[in-house]
Amino acid sequence: xxxxxxxxxxxxxxxxxxxxxxxxxxxxxxxxxxxxxxxxxxxxxxxxxxxxxxxxxxxxxxxxxxxxxxxxxxxxxxxxxxxxxxxxxxxxxxxxxxxxxxxxxxxxxxxxxxxxxxxxxxxxxxxx
Numbered sequence: 088x089x090x091x092x093x094x095x096x097x098x099x100x101x102x103x104x105x106x107x108x109x110x111x112x113x114x115x116x117x118x119x120x121x122x123x124x125x126x127x128x129x130x131x132x133x134x135x136x137x138x139x140x141x142x143x144x145x146x147x148x149x150x151x152x153x154x155x156x157x158x159x160x161x162x163x164x165x166x167x168x169x170x171x172x173x174x175x176x177x178x179x180x181x182x183x184x185x186x187x188x189x190x191x192x193x194x195x196x197x198x199x200x201x202x203x204x205x206x207x208x209x210x211x212x213x214x215x
Contacts, residue, residue: 088203091144095199098139103191106132110187121183122174125190126166133162145207157206164201165194 109128113119119127137158141150148154169190176186 091203092199094144095140095202096195098136098144099195101139102132102136105135106191107184107187111184114183121177121186122170125173125183125187126170129166129169130162133159133165136162140202140207145202148207148209154206158202161198161201161206165198168194168197
């Protein structure tokens with residue numbers, strides 16, 4: 088499981104770079120407030136993460152529509168958590184990037200468990 092988490096974190100690093108890129112561009116160009124920019128960045132990063140995790144991290148499972156939908160729900164949970172943490176961090180005076188870094192670390196662990204146990208889990212055979 089440690090190896091899978093390392094792969095998940097590596098894919099997450101790429102997805103996070105995309106996420107942060109969207110976040111910084113959206114905030115610095117005044118397109119969106121930091122919490123909304125964080126949520127948008129998380130969603131776009133999630134699409135990168137699904138592709139990477141389906142191909143690299145959870146290679147033995149099929150990247151079905153069902154897996155994609157479950158992954159999207161997990162990403163939405165992660166985005167909501169990130170949104171809340173960034174909003175709380177900014178509200179207490181943290182720089183938005185510090186708040187986002189904290190949110191990223193926490194959502195990494197939460198979404199790994201959701202995706203490992205549900206999104207990419209091998210189907211269990213029906214009980215007789």
